[in-house]
Amino acid sequence: MPVTLSLAGKVALITGGSRGIGAAAVRLFAQAGARVMFNYERARDHAQALVREVGAEHCAALACNLSGTETAAELVAATVKRFGRLDILVANHGIWPPQDAPIEKMSDAQWSKTIAVNLDSVFALVKHSVMHMKKQGRTGGAAGHIVLISSTAGQRGEAFHCDYAATKGALISMVKGLSSELAGDGIYVNCVAPGWVDTDMSAAALRDPKTRAPIFAKIPLGRVGTPQEIAAPVLFLCTEHAGFITGEVFNVNGGAVLVG
Numbered sequence: 001m002p003v004t005l006s007l008a009g010k011v012a013l014i015t016g017g018s019r020g021i022g023a024a025a026v027r028l029f030a031q032a033g034a035r036v037m038f039n040y041e042r043a044r045d046h047a048q049a050l051v052r053e054v055g056a057e058h059c060a061a062l063a064c065n066l067s068g069t070e071t072a073a074e075l076v077a078a079t080v081k082r083f084g085r086l087d088i089l090v091a092n093h094g095i096w097p098p099q100d101a102p103i104e105k106m107s108d109a110q111w112s113k114t115i116a117v118n119l120d121s122v123f124a125l126v127k128h129s130v131m132h133m134k135k136q137g138r139t140g141g142a143a144g145h146i147v148l149i150s151s152t153a154g155q156r157g158e159a160f161h162c163d164y165a166a167t168k169g170a171l172i173s174m175v176k177g178l179s180s181e182l183a184g185d186g187i188y189v190n191c192v193a194p195g196w197v198d199t200d201m202s203a204a205a206l207r208d209p210k211t212r213a214p215i216f217a218k219i220p221l222g223r224v225g226t227p228q229e230i231a232a233p234v235l236f237l238c239t240e241h242a243g244f245i246t247g248e249v250f251n252v253n254g255g256a257v258l259v260g
Contacts, residue, residue, distance in 0.1 A: 008033035016093030020199035072124030118167035143186035179247030195253025220255035
C-alpha cells in the first residue's frame, strides 16, 4: 500500500492561517483529510478566498486578534463548536517588527506588543487546547498534537530584534517542558523552526539589496524557503508517522543553522 500522510477525521486549529505559512498549512492539512479552523486579524478577503478554495465543509475562518491571553479561549471554543472536537493546534501566528531596533532604543511598547502576540497568546492557546484534548482522551494512540512555529532567531538570536528572538527562543523552551509534561496524556508537543521564508512578513528584507545579499549568503542551499516547505514538516509531525517524536525542534532553514 502507498504511504500517505493522513489526518482523516482530525480537526486542526491553525493560527495566522490567511496567508503565508499558515495558508499553506491550511491547504495541506485539508488535503490530508483534516477539517481546519483558522484565524485572521485583518486579511478578511484572503481568509474568505481560502475558505472558498478549500471548501466550507472542510474549512472555516474566524476574525480573532491574538494579542495577549484574552481571546484564545474564544478561538478554541469556536473550533470545537464548528467541528465537534480539537485534535491539533498549530500556533503559527506572530509578528516581526521589520525596522532594526538597537536595545537602547527599543521602546517598551514594541517589546510588550511582540511578547503579547508571539508568546502570551501562544501560552493561552496551548492552555485551552490542552483542556479539550484531555477531555477527549486518546484516539488512535494520541490525544492531540501541538506544533509551535519558532524560528532560527530563537536558536542563534537576531541582532536588533531581541524582542522577536526572545519570544521564539521561549517557544522552544515551552516545547521542551510541555512535551515531558503532556506525554503521559498522549499529547505530542513539537516545534518547527524555519529560517528565511518567502512571505509577506519577510518581503521587505528580501527585496532590499542591502539586506537580501547577507541573508542569502548565510543559507547553504542558496535560497529562501517557500511556505509549502514549512507546512509539510508541520503536517508530518501531526501524523502517525511521527508517533515517536515529541519535544523536538524540527529545523527547516536550508542549512543555515545546524543544531543537533
